[in-house]
Amino acid sequence: MPTAAAQARYPLTQGVNPWLVTVSVMLPTFMEVLDTAIASVALPYIAGSLSASNSEATWVLTSYLVANAVILPASNWFARRFGRKRFLLICVTIFTVASFFCGAAPSLGIILLARVMQGAGGGALQPLSQSILLESFPVAKRSMAMAAYGLGIVVAPVLGPTLGGWLTDTFSWRYAFYINIPVGILAVFMISRFVHDPPYIKNAKVGPFDNLGFGLLIVWTGALQIVLDKGQEDDWFGAIWVRWAVAALILAFIGWIWRSWTNPKGLVDLHILKDRNFRTGCFMIAMLGMCIYITIAILPLYYQEVLGYTAFTAGLVVGPRGIGSFVGSPLIGFLGSRIDPRKLLCAGFLGFAVCSFIFGTVNLGIGPYTLLIPILLTGFALSFVFVPLATMSTSTISRDAMGNATGLFNMLRNIGGSIGIAMATTALIRRAALHQTEIGANLTPSTMALQQKSAPSLCI
Amino acid sequence: MYLGHRIGPAQARPGAFGLMYGLLQQQSALMAYVDVFRWTAVLALICAAATWLFKKPAKHAAPPPGAH
Numbered sequence: 001m002p003t004a005a006a007q008a009r010y011p012l013t014q015g016v017n018p019w020l021v022t023v024s025v026m027l028p029t030f031m032e033v034l035d036t037a038i039a040s041v042a043l044p045y046i047a048g049s050l051s052a053s054n055s056e057a058t059w060v061l062t063s064y065l066v067a068n069a070v071i072l073p074a075s076n077w078f079a080r081r082f083g084r085k086r087f088l089l090i091c092v093t094i095f096t097v098a099s100f101f102c103g104a105a106p107s108l109g110i111i112l113l114a115r116v117m118q119g120a121g122g123g124a125l126q127p128l129s130q131s132i133l134l135e136s137f138p139v140a141k142r143s144m145a146m147a148a149y150g151l152g153i154v155v156a157p158v159l160g161p162t163l164g165g166w167l168t169d170t171f172s173w174r175y176a177f178y179i180n181i182p183v184g185i186l187a188v189f190m191i192s193r194f195v196h197d198p199p200y201i202k203n204a205k206v207g208p209f210d211n212l213g214f215g216l217l218i219v220w221t222g223a224l225q226i227v228l229d230k231g232q233e234d235d236w237f238g239a240i241w242v243r244w245a246v247a248a249l250i251l252a253f254i255g256w257i258w259r260s261w262t263n264p265k266g267l268v269d270l271h272i273l274k275d276r277n278f279r280t281g282c283f284m285i286a287m288l289g290m291c292i293y294i295t296i297a298i299l300p301l302y303y304q305e306v307l308g309y310t311a312f313t314a315g316l317v318v319g320p321r322g323i324g325s326f327v328g329s330p331l332i333g334f335l336g337s338r339i340d341p342r343k344l345l346c347a348g349f350l351g352f353a354v355c356s357f358i359f360g361t362v363n364l365g366i367g368p369y370t371l372l373i374p375i376l377l378t379g380f381a382l383s384f385v386f387v388p389l390a391t392m393s394t395s396t397i398s399r400d401a402m403g404n405a406t407g408l409f410n411m412l413r414n415i416g417g418s419i420g421i422a423m424a425t426t427a428l429i430r431r432a433a434l435h436q437t438e439i440g441a442n443l444t445p446s447t448m449a450l451q452q453k454s455a456p457s458l459c460i
Numbered sequence: 461m462y463l464g465h466r467i468g469p470a471q472a473r474p475g476a477f478g479l480m481y482g483l484l485q486q487q488s489a490l491m492a493y494v495d496v497f498r499w500t501a502v503l504a505l506i507c508a509a510a511t512w513l514f515k516k517p518a519k520h521a522a523p524p525p526g527a528h
Contacts, residue, residue: 280513302493349508356501431495435488
C-alpha cells in the first residue's frame with residue numbers, strides 16, 4: 001500500500017507516481033498502434049505462408065480495423081460497468097492472447113479470427129488510456145500528459161513498419177505478433193499494480209446495455225466489410241451470398257440508425273449529428289481514415305510487390321512518414337491556438353493531396369530515396385490534420401456529450417479506413433486488369449517492342 | 461547475352477512473348493498503383509474543400525480528449 005505521504009503527494013492516482021501510470025497505460029496503447037503498422041509490411045509474407053493472395057492478406061488489416069471500430073462506441077459503457085481498470089486489464093489480456101493466436105495461425109481463417117479478437121481487445125485501449133492519463137495528472141500538468149500520449153501514438157507508427165520489417169526478414173512475420181506477448185504481460189503486471197479507479201467510476205450506475213444497437217452495429221459493419229473485401233473475388237452481385245449480405249447490410253444499417261435515433265440512452269446517440277461542425281467532422285474523419293489507411297497499406301505493398309523490396313527495406317522506406325508527424329506534432333500544438341484551425345486543416349489536406357499526386361508519378365525505375373521527401377511530408381501534413389480536425393468537430397459539443405461524440409468520431413475513422421483499404425485492393429485488381437487489356441491491345445506480333453525482343457539481338 | 465543465342469532461334473519468339481507478358485503485367489500493376497495514389501489525392505482535395513463547411517470556431521478552443 002502506498003504510504004500516507006505518497007497519498008498526500010499524488011492524490012489523483014491514490015499515491016502512485018503519475019508517470020508510472022503513464023508508462024503502464026502507454027505500453028499497451030503503444031503496442032496496439034504499433035501493431036497496425038507492423039502487419040502492413042508483413043502482408044506479402046503472411047499471404048505467402050498462409051497460401052493466400054495479396055488481396056486476401058489485406059483482410060488481416062481490415063478485419064482488425066472493423067473489430068476495433070465496433071468496440072469504440074461501446075468502450076465507455078464497459079468501462080463504467082466493469083470498472084475501468086478491470087476493463088483495461090481484460091482488453092490487454094484479450095489483445096495479448098489474440099496476438100499469440102495471430103502469430104501461431106496455421107491458416108487464413110484462423111488469423112482473421114484472431115485479428116478480429118485482437119481488434120476487439122485493442123479498440124478500447126486508446127480512449128481508456130487517454131482518459132486515465134487525463135485524470136492522473138493535475139490540471140496544470142495535463143498538457144504534459146497529453147504530450148506523452150501523443151508522443152506514444154506518433155512514435156509507434158515510425159517504429160512499426162521498420163521493426164515489423166526487421167522481424168519479418170530476420171525471423172518470420174509471426175514474430176511481429178509474438179513481440180506483443182512479453183509487452184502485454186508486462187503491461188498487465190504494471191496496470192494491476194499502478195492503476196486505480198477513481199471513486200466516480202467505482203460507484204458508477206449504468207443503464208442496461210444496448211444489445212440491439214450493438215448487435216445491429218456488428219451486423220452492418222461486418223456485412224459491409226465482408227462484401228467489400230470478398231465481393232471482387234466472387235463477382236459482386238453475381239454471387240447469391242453478396243445479395244443476401246447487402247440485404248442484411250441495408251436492413252441492419254437502417255435498423256441501427258432508427259435505434260440510435262429513437263433511443264437516446266443507447267450505445268450511440270445520433271442526435272449529435274444535428275450539430276453542423278460535428279457532422280462535417282464525421283464526414284471528414286471517415287475520408288481521412290480512408291486516405292491514411294490506403295497510404296499505410298498500399299505504399300509498402302507497392303514497394304514489395306512491384307519493386308521487389310524486402311519487408312525491412314520497405315519498412316525503412318515508408319518509415320520517414322512517422323518522422324514527419326513527429327516533427328509536425330509540436331508545431332501544431334504551437335500553431336493550433338493561434339491560427340484558424342480551418343486553415344491548418346485545409347493546408348494539411350492540400351499537402352497530403354500534393355504528396356499523393358507525387359506518389360502517383362512513380363515508375364518502375366524509382367530508387368529507395370525517390371519518394372523520401374513526399375513520404376516525410378505526408379506525415380507532416382497528417383499531423384496538421386488530426387488535431388485541428390478533432391478540435392473543430394467537437395468545438396460546439398457540450399462536455400457531457402463528449403464521450404458519445406468521440407466514440408462515434410473514432411469509430412468512423414476506423415470504418416473509413418477499412419472501407420478505404422478494401423476499395424483500394426479491389427481497385428488494384430480491377431485497374432491492373434484494365435491496364436493490361438489496354439496495353440495488350442497495342443501489342444501485335446508486328447509491334448516494334450516484340451520484334452526487338454524476339455530478334456536474336458535482345459539483351460535480357 | 462542474347463535471347464536467340466541462349467534458347468535458340470526457334471525458341472526466341474515464344475520466349476520473347478513470355479518476356480513481354482512479364483513486362484506487361486509489371487507495367488499494368490504499376491499503373492494500377494498509380495491510379496490508386498491519384499484517387500487518394502483527389503479524396504484529399506475533396507476534404508480540403510470540405511474544410512470550409514465548418515463554421516468559424518470559438519477562439520482558443522482546447523483540443524478535446526480523443527484528438528488522434
